[in-house]
Amino acid sequence: xxxxxxxxxxxxxxxxxxxxxxxxxxxxxxxxxxxxxxxxxxxxxxxxxxxxxxxxxxxxxxxxxxxxxxxxxxxxxxxxxxxxxxxxxxxxxxxxxxxxxxxxxxxxxxxxxxxxxxxxxxxxxxxxxxxx
Amino acid sequence: xxxxxxxxxxxxxxxxxxxxxxxxxxxxxxxxxxxxxxxxxxxxxxxxxxxxxxxxxxxxxxxxxxxxxxxxxxxxxxxxxxxxxxxxxxxxxxxxxxxxxxxxxxxxxxxxxxxxxxxxxxxxxxxxxxxxxxxxxxxxxxxxxxxxxxxxxxxxxxxxxxxxxxxxxxxxxxxxxxxxxxxxxxxxxxxxxxxxxxxxxxxxxxxxxxxxxxxxxxxxxxxxxxxxxxxxxxxxxxxxxxxxxxxxxxxxxxxxxxxxxxxxxxxxxxxxxxxxxxxxxxxxxxxxxxxxxxxxxxxxxxxxxxxxxxxxxxxxxxxxxxxxxxxxxxxxxxxxxxxxxxxxxxxxxxxxxxxxxxxxxxxxxxxxxxxxxxxxxxxxxxxxxxxxxxxxxxxxxxxxxxxxxxxxxxxxxxxxxxxxxxxxxxxxxxxxxxxxxxxxxxxxxxxxxxxxxxxxxxxxxxxxxxxxxxxx
Amino acid sequence: xxxxxxxxxxxxxxxxxxxxxxxxxxxxxxxxxxxxxxxxxxxxxxxxxxxxxxxxxxxxxxxxxxxxxxxxxxxxxxxxxxxxxxxxxxxxxxxxxxxxxxxxxxxxxxxxxxxxxxxxxxxxxxxxxxxxxxxxxxxxxxxxxxxxxxxxxxxxxxxxxxxxxxxxxxxxxxxxxxxxxxxxxxxxxxxxxxxxxxxxxxxxxxxxxxxxxxxxxxxxxxxxxxxxxxxxxxxxxxxxxxxxxxxxxxxxxxxxxxxxxxxxxxxxxxxxxxxxxxxxxxxxxxxxxxxxxxxxxxxx
Numbered sequence: 001x002x003x004x005x006x007x008x009x010x011x012x013x014x015x016x017x018x019x020x021x022x023x024x025x026x027x028x029x030x031x032x033x034x035x036x037x038x039x040x041x042x043x044x045x046x047x048x049x050x051x052x053x054x055x056x057x058x059x060x061x062x063x064x065x066x067x068x069x070x071x072x073x074x075x076x077x078x079x080x081x082x083x084x085x086x087x088x089x090x091x092x093x094x095x096x097x098x099x100x101x102x103x104x105x106x107x108x109x110x111x112x113x114x115x116x117x118x119x120x121x122x123x124x125x126x127x128x129x130x131x132x
Numbered sequence: 133x134x135x136x137x138x139x140x141x142x143x144x145x146x147x148x149x150x151x152x153x154x155x156x157x158x159x160x161x162x163x164x165x166x167x168x169x170x171x172x173x174x175x176x177x178x179x180x181x182x183x184x185x186x187x188x189x190x191x192x193x194x195x196x197x198x199x200x201x202x203x204x205x206x207x208x209x210x211x212x213x214x215x216x217x218x219x220x221x222x223x224x225x226x227x228x229x230x231x232x233x234x235x236x237x238x239x240x241x242x243x244x245x246x247x248x249x250x251x252x253x254x255x256x257x258x259x260x261x262x263x264x265x266x267x268x269x270x271x272x273x274x275x276x277x278x279x280x281x282x283x284x285x286x287x288x289x290x291x292x293x294x295x296x297x298x299x300x301x302x303x304x305x306x307x308x309x310x311x312x313x314x315x316x317x318x319x320x321x322x323x324x325x326x327x328x329x330x331x332x333x334x335x336x337x338x339x340x341x342x343x344x345x346x347x348x349x350x351x352x353x354x355x356x357x358x359x360x361x362x363x364x365x366x367x368x369x370x371x372x373x374x375x376x377x378x379x380x381x382x383x384x385x386x387x388x389x390x391x392x393x394x395x396x397x398x399x400x401x402x403x404x405x406x407x408x409x410x411x412x413x414x415x416x417x418x419x420x421x422x423x424x425x426x427x428x429x430x431x432x433x434x435x436x437x438x439x440x441x442x443x444x445x446x447x448x449x450x451x452x453x454x455x456x457x458x459x460x461x462x463x464x465x466x467x468x469x470x471x472x473x474x475x476x477x478x479x480x481x482x483x484x485x486x487x488x489x490x491x492x493x494x495x496x497x498x499x500x501x502x503x504x505x506x507x508x509x510x511x512x513x514x515x516x517x518x519x520x521x522x523x524x525x526x527x528x529x530x531x532x533x534x535x536x537x538x539x540x541x542x543x544x545x546x547x548x549x550x551x552x553x554x555x556x557x558x559x560x561x562x563x564x565x566x567x568x569x570x571x572x573x574x575x576x577x578x579x580x581x582x583x584x585x586x587x588x589x590x591x592x593x594x595x596x597x598x599x600x601x602x603x604x
Numbered sequence: 605x606x607x608x609x610x611x612x613x614x615x616x617x618x619x620x621x622x623x624x625x626x627x628x629x630x631x632x633x634x635x636x637x638x639x640x641x642x643x644x645x646x647x648x649x650x651x652x653x654x655x656x657x658x659x660x661x662x663x664x665x666x667x668x669x670x671x672x673x674x675x676x677x678x679x680x681x682x683x684x685x686x687x688x689x690x691x692x693x694x695x696x697x698x699x700x701x702x703x704x705x706x707x708x709x710x711x712x713x714x715x716x717x718x719x720x721x722x723x724x725x726x727x728x729x730x731x732x733x734x735x736x737x738x739x740x741x742x743x744x745x746x747x748x749x750x751x752x753x754x755x756x757x758x759x760x761x762x763x764x765x766x767x768x769x770x771x772x773x774x775x776x777x778x779x780x781x782x783x784x785x786x787x788x789x790x791x792x793x794x795x796x797x798x799x800x801x802x803x804x805x806x807x808x809x810x811x812x813x814x815x816x817x818x819x820x821x822x823x824x825x826x827x828x829x830x831x832x833x834x835x836x837x838x839x840x841x842x843x844x845x846x847x848x849x850x851x852x853x854x855x856x857x858x859x860x861x862x863x864x865x866x867x868x869x870x871x872x873x874x875x876x877x878x879x880x881x882x883x884x885x886x887x888x889x890x891x892x893x894x895x896x897x898x899x900x901x902x903x904x
Binding site: 010 | 633772798
């Protein structure tokens with residue numbers, strides 16, 4: 001087993017799905033810093049994807065700082081990145097805007113959106129509770 | 133890699149190969165038990181059955197091994213493996229030679245030695261037989277296995293081709309029946325050569341087309357066509373075959389002086405009661421050198437009447453004696469004078485040796501004929517001399533007794549080395565042997581070598597057939 | 605890696621291939637999809653020189669398919685449902701038999717681990733294996749020598765979900781640098797692996813493109829109108845599989861662009877309440893296109 005809560009959704013780019021799932025897994029504590037991350041072959045076999053896709057994802061995650069390449073040991077989980085300034089700006093401007101536009105499109109109001117954000121935040125922060 | 137593939141096939145198909153070998157060994161044991169003069173009819177029939185079954189099993193064992201790697205369908209796993217087609221073909225042929233033919237060879241050697249021949253002779257015969265079998269049956273079997281996907285397809289293919297060949301043979305009998313009514317048909321080697329050659333050439337070409345280009349339809353048509361052409365050599369008119377034989381035996385000129393004449397001085401030479409409608413017109417051979425004799429292979433007679441009418445009468449079998457006396461036994465009702473025209477197809481032989489053969493159970497070696505014994509062939513023939521030879525008894529003739537009026541018997545013409553083994557590997561005489569007169573304690577067997585094959589014409593004018601018919 | 609030009613295959617009763625063009629790029633994982641009888645197996649057999657084409661040619665690894673020699677075959681792994689392996693040999697015996705033909709390319713360590721992972725009963729005869737075991741054996745025999753090209757013809761058909769899983773696991777793990785050509789109906793299973801798709805219909809290639817392109821241009825669109833939805837007379841030809849139910853019209857957009865869709869919809873309909881788009885799985889792309897082709901074929 002590699003990524004516990006991940007299953008491939010058809011129709012969406014696999015690389016994106018994999019990156020999202022890996023980031024989420026690392027951020028929510030499924031992997032502790034210093035632990036070995038699953039190898040390319042293990043990911044490919046477990047998720048039934050092409051090793052090249054797994055390879056690209058791992059390279060990206062190394063670039064973002066989620067994973068660290070240790071020669072001889074494979075890839076190891078790093079400290080969750082503090083995040084660069086550019087990333088933060090991107091999140092606050094574009095991603096947030098996207099969320100608001102979508103919310104408006106489907107007819108949600110501000111209160112509902114904030115509630116939802118809080119819920120997700122709290123959930124991913126808490127390591128040991130049983131999550132639904 | 134050839135050996136590697138062979139080992140795999142051996143692992144997969146050793147059972148059919150062993151089964152065929154065991155059947156052949158049983159047949160061999162039976163035939164040695166039966167001996168030259170099979171006394172036990174039932175056992176003889178059992179032997180025939182076993183031998184035929186063994187032959188079929190041998191054929192099928194070859195096919196089964198080939199079909200471990202099917203060529204004709206796109207579903208064989210081996211087609212996607214890095215296996216050279218040439219290696220695969222050679223491995224299948226190796227299987228036939230090593231797993232199928234080799235046990236038969238061993239059986240043949242045992243058979244020869246069982247009949248009293250030495251190891252050298254037995255092995256030589258067995259080797260030749262194995263070679264002929266590989267060429268005439270092994271290669272065709274491998275080809276047949278390669279151009280079909282399973283045993284059922286193979287059997288269907290064989291039945292259709294054999295049906296055509298049998299139909300052809302029937303056609304030959306119908307067309308050329310006049311020739312076949314001659315005295316003897318001793319030229320089986322030509323037919324054997326055609327058949328074996330056809331099978332071998334057809335099989336080889338088919339294998340080439342199959343393993344080189346995997347063209348299945350072409351291979352099937354080509355091999356069937358070649359086989360039918362080869363078998364068609366059996367359609368050759370007997371006289372043409374005789375001419376071929378004469379061409380192969382170079383004329384030595386010894387027959388130069390030989391003529392056929394009307395034997396005016398003779399009384400009716402046959403002391404046997406004749407048929408009422410048969411006229412025995414005496415003839416004799418002139419110009420025979422001492423130590424030579426002539427035998428007639430085919431006689432054809434026409435009668436021309438004074439008014440120009442032509443009759444093609446039937447003639448009863450009669451052979452020329454060692455001293456050149458014989459008769460034209462003409463079946464005709466003609467009473468007015470006719471001109472008798474006869475064509476003789478003849479073989480000149482020269483004495484090669486004498487050998488006494490005792491009665492009893494002991495076998496005597498006779499040079500050229502093999503190991504001989506006196507025994508009873510069948511109720512009709514009474515006692516006769518029977519021999520078994522390791523290898524062919526081609527081109528050897530013999531006569532029994534010192535009676536001047538006995539005639540010469542020839543088993544088979546053909547090159548002495550060229551021989552197409554039948555189900556039984558050893559050549560056995562008699563098949564149409566000469567009966568022995570009286571109940572002797574020993575028989576003088578004279579062997580002859582063939583000198584020449586030739587044709588002579590005889591014309592006897594103004595013959596009253598009534599004069600030569602039995603009185604009363 | 606594989607290129608086929610204008611393949612034609614005529615059988616006695618019908619034409620299986622009517623001018624098929626295929627291009628399998630090196631290093632890709634190429635899925636050949638199509639309805640039953642579209643010509644997938646025929647095409648693969650011609651490309652692998654198992655059958656002869658009536659016209660057209662194919663090249664594999666730069667070599668004409670009709671000239672495939674042991675040199676190329678030692679680098680091609682082939683698994684097909686119709687493949688016949690010797691029934692009388694055990695799995696172990698067959699592996700021992702095949703190994704020497706591949707020489708150094710055969711990896712014994714890989715062979716052992718594959719046998720173990722696939723749970724193959726080594727001492728059972730191939731003829732006594734279940735269908736799933738037989739397919740897994742075929743896969744092991746095709747992967748152990750680390751082929752450059754792996755060709756799979758309907759490998760998952762008739763396999764239970766566990767074995768299907770094991771099979772895809774085995775392939776995915778070893779994919780690496782290998783070029784993969786797989787024809788399959790089990791699109792959900794292979795979608796994770798695939799980089800290119802070729803859709804065969806009626807003996808011809810309907811479309812052939814990278815999976816990413818396919819994923820980006822196909823959308824399932826759902827339009828909610830203010831009143832009863834009616835099939836528009838002048839719908840763009842790119843819209844396929846149009847259906848209506850109440851106020852809702854759904855269709856498959858085969859040339860989707862985020863920016864243009866809204867305009868195109870409003871050009872055809874007025875009083876549009878809502879537009880929902882959803883990415884489509886390979887399986888749903890296939891069914892939509894197959895249905896469309898059937899309709900078009902029926903009309904013509």
